[in-house]
Amino acid sequence: MTEALLALLETGEDAAQTHPRPHLRRPWRALDGWWDFALSPAEAPQDVSFEGRIRVPYAPQTPASGLAQAPCLTERTLWYRTRVQLTPQETPGADERLLLHFGAVDWAAQVFVNGAFAARHEGGYTPFTVDVTRAARAGSFELSVRAEDDHADLAQPRGKQDWRAEPHAIWYPPTSGIWRSVWLETVHRQHVQALRWIPDLTRFELTALVTLACAPQPGTRVRLEVFDGERPLADSDTLVTGQHMTVPLRLPDPGVDDARNDLLWLPDHPKLLDVRLTLSVQGRAVDRAEGYAALRSVEARGRRVLLNGIPHPLRMVMHQGYWPDAGMTGDDQRYREDVLLARRLGFNGLRLHQKIEDPRFLYWCDRLGLAVWVDLPSAYAFTAQSLDRLTRTWLEVLALYASHPSVVAWVPFNESWGLPDVARDPAQQQAQRALYSLTRALDPTRLVSGSDGWEQLVSDVFTVHDYTQVPQTLLERYGTRSAVEENLWRLWPGGREQGLAGFTPGDRPVILSEFGGTSWVPAGEDGWGYGVVRDRAGLSERVEALLAAADQAILAKGIHGYCYTQLTDTYQEMNGLADMNRVPKGDVTRLSGAVRGEPHAPGNPLWYSGRWRGRRDPEPH
Numbered sequence: 001m002t003e004a005l006l007a008l009l010e011t012g013e014d015a016a017q018t019h020p021r022p023h024l025r026r027p028w029r030a031l032d033g034w035w036d037f038a039l040s041p042a043e044a045p046q047d048v049s050f051e052g053r054i055r056v057p058y059a060p061q062t063p064a065s066g067l068a069q070a071p072c073l074t075e076r077t078l079w080y081r082t083r084v085q086l087t088p089q090e091t092p093g094a095d096e097r098l099l100l101h102f103g104a105v106d107w108a109a110q111v112f113v114n115g116a117f118a119a120r121h122e123g124g125y126t127p128f129t130v131d132v133t134r135a136a137r138a139g140s141f142e143l144s145v146r147a148e149d150d151h152a153d154l155a156q157p158r159g160k161q162d163w164r165a166e167p168h169a170i171w172y173p174p175t176s177g178i179w180r181s182v183w184l185e186t187v188h189r190q191h192v193q194a195l196r197w198i199p200d201l202t203r204f205e206l207t208a209l210v211t212l213a214c215a216p217q218p219g220t221r222v223r224l225e226v227f228d229g230e231r232p233l234a235d236s237d238t239l240v241t242g243q244h245m246t247v248p249l250r251l252p253d254p255g256v257d258d259a260r261n262d263l264l265w266l267p268d269h270p271k272l273l274d275v276r277l278t279l280s281v282q283g284r285a286v287d288r289a290e291g292y293a294a295l296r297s298v299e300a301r302g303r304r305v306l307l308n309g310i311p312h313p314l315r316m317v318m319h320q321g322y323w324p325d326a327g328m329t330g331d332d333q334r335y336r337e338d339v340l341l342a343r344r345l346g347f348n349g350l351r352l353h354q355k356i357e358d359p360r361f362l363y364w365c366d367r368l369g370l371a372v373w374v375d376l377p378s379a380y381a382f383t384a385q386s387l388d389r390l391t392r393t394w395l396e397v398l399a400l401y402a403s404h405p406s407v408v409a410w411v412p413f414n415e416s417w418g419l420p421d422v423a424r425d426p427a428q429q430q431a432q433r434a435l436y437s438l439t440r441a442l443d444p445t446r447l448v449s450g451s452d453g454w455e456q457l458v459s460d461v462f463t464v465h466d467y468t469q470v471p472q473t474l475l476e477r478y479g480t481r482s483a484v485e486e487n488l489w490r491l492w493p494g495g496r497e498q499g500l501a502g503f504t505p506g507d508r509p510v511i512l513s514e515f516g517g518t519s520w521v522p523a524g525e526d527g528w529g530y531g532v533v534r535d536r537a538g539l540s541e542r543v544e545a546l547l548a549a550a551d552q553a554i555l556a557k558g559i560h561g562y563c564y565t566q567l568t569d570t571y572q573e574m575n576g577l578a579d580m581n582r583v584p585k586g587d588v589t590r591l592s593g594a595v596r597g598e599p600h601a602p603g604n605p606l607w608y609s610g611r612w613r614g615r616r617d618p619e620p621h
């Protein structure tokens with residue numbers, strides 16, 4: 001970990017900057033707290049008897065919600081109600097709008113303002129916005145939300161949310177209703193609705209894609225300023241000619257690599273550039289916002305993953321994103337702690353597995369330096385409805401995360417979840433190809449793993465899931481390029497082929513994108529894992545050996561990265577490097593050394609009978 005990251009660890013710098021939309025920050029206020037609550041199939045708020053109270057934004061299935069009893073699986077419809085009192089500064093004037101933002105509501109949300117229907121949104125993982133200006137001009141309004149969630153609906157993009165009455169194997173308790181922050185912001189009628197940054201290292205340029213909330217008035221201009229600390233790097237003042245604009249900003253190119261690299265983002269050098277935005281009409285500023293951007297590139301070439309044109313082996317860990325008291329709902333402190341935990345353990349990347357995390361979590365990955373793979377939460381049935389829902393959710397996710405430099409790869413399908421007959425069904429094969437192509441079309445700047453782990457038809461990387469608990473076997477399978485090519489066709493994880501229709505690694509990087517999964521389950525206790533040990537010492541020995549084998553496979557150029565399962569325990573799945581309260585199960589220095597390939601003592605038997613070389617490979621990968 002760099003000195004800058006250690007300083008962050010000690011000082012907690014930036015912890016107060018908790019804006020829920022990190023790239024476009026304006027004054028805002030959270031509406032989280034105690035709301036009225038009811039379980040009712042009613043269609044309108046006037047027909048609901050609100051007899052309970054719930055703590056927003058926590059799902060009713062969690063202790064943090066404050067409910068004495070969680071709803072059962074058969075109770076599908078939840079109602080929320082609160083009274084919003086506005087300050088004079090928040091109350092919208094004639095040329096202003098009051099926007100109500102929902103971080104996430106699972107699954108289908110209907111929003112009512114003063115009893116009247118205002119908006120509807122489907123999708124349990126993505127944010128949406130409602131304009132409540134008309135009602136807000138009175139200085140207050142009543143807000144009601146109807147959330148409908150059918151836990152048995154396998155056509156929903158549900159990720160790890162279980163459809164059974166009790167969590168089983170690798171699936172966890174369901175999440176219903178409001179489970180992310182609800183917040184307000186007052187804006188001018190003419191404001192920037194979205195801002196996306198696209199880096200281009202070949203031109204040493206940042207391109208801003210600016211979307212206005214409505215067609216611009218004559219004389220509208222947008223000014224974008226980019227800073228490295230206090231040092232100005234770029235300043236563009238552009239006449240706005242349409243609702244959607246592309247604004248290139250050329251940065252001063254130092255030319256020399258050492259000076260150039262100081263401005264580039266990498267996990268071990270997470271350089272962020274500050275951004276200021278000003279929108280003006282006829283010379284009068286009507287919208288101001290702050291944010292950040294970063295310069296970096298991602299590509300796969302010659303069986304290597306390149307960041308900023310340099311081979312960058314990925315040493316990732318899987319992140320499920322659940323907490324004992326709050327389920328899927330985190331907060332800024334918890335996000336920061338999880339990112340720091342991954343960094344302390346030596347990882348340079350993280351896979352957001354089957355969950356769309358809060359942008360605040362991605363902010364900390366950007367700020368502290370982790371290369372992130374993002375999964376689309378899977379559905380478990382293949383129907384026209386599930387494909388429609390997956391596509392709509394994925395489009396929202398691609399837009400939500402577009403400007404985060406930490407995101408280096410997209411995963412539209414995990415294994416064959418939601419495509420159960422993809423080996424035989426042409427329609428399911430086309431679905432895999434379609435989401436891969438759609439993702440590449442909308443974002444050619446990142447990698448795409450088409451169906452991570454098995455039954456791959458199209459992908460920028462060749463991924464393998466292998467939960468063998470024998471480190472020597474792991475090394476024999478992936479320790480060299482020839483071993484990989486010889487063994488991949490033999491391995492059928494979960495009874496599934498690695499590649500379909502002749503899909504092979506070729507010149508793609510081979511990533512061991514799931515492995516490990518060792519659980520410590522003391523004798524007499526219940527818990528699930530891909531491999532179980534009964535004592536803490538046995539856990540440390542097994543985990544360190546598996547990590548060292550994977551690292552050795554990277555050094556020998558058999559693979560170019562891995563993802564260890566997993567960072568923390570999640571309910572009954574007890575294969576975390578830390579428990580669900582984020583307490584590490586082993587010595588952090590030893591675990592970090594195994595990840596980074598730093599042996600702790602000559603002759604240590606964990607380092608494989610002389611196979612461990614005890615040094616980093618000085619040659620570039």
